[in-house]
Amino acid sequence: MGITPKNTVSKSGSTTARNAEFAQDMTALDDTAMIADILTTQKTLIKTYGTALCEGSNEKFRHICNTHLTEIAEDQFDSFRYMHERNLYPTDPAPAPKLSEAKQRYKATETKMKK
Secondary structure, eight states: OOOOOOSOOOSSOOHHHHHHHHHHHHHOOOHHHHHHHHHHHHHHHHHHHHHHHHHOOOHHHHHHHHHHHHHHHHHHHHHHHHHHHTTSSOOOOOOHHHHHHHHHHHHHHHHHHHO
C-alpha cells in the first residue's frame, strides 16, 4: 500500500509533472525543519572554513576563508537567535558560579598562551 500522488492537474497535464509536484510536496520542509537545517548547515560551514583557515598557507586564501568564517558565524548566530526567540532551540540559563568558573578557566588559558 503506497502513497499515490494527489489528484491535481499540473500546468502541463502530464503524469511526470504531477509526480514531480507530488515529490516536491512530500519533501517540503516546514519552517521549523527548514531553520534547523539552515543552522546545521551553517555549523558545518563554520567547521569547514575554520579547518581551511588553519590549513591554508596562502595569505589571500586565508583572508577569504577568514572573511567567510566571520560572515557565516554571524549568520549562524542570527539563525540561533531566530530559533531561540521562537522556543525552537531552548537553552537553560547557566548558574552564576558556573559562568564565573568558566571565565576564570578561559582567562587562565589565555594568560598561558600569551607567555
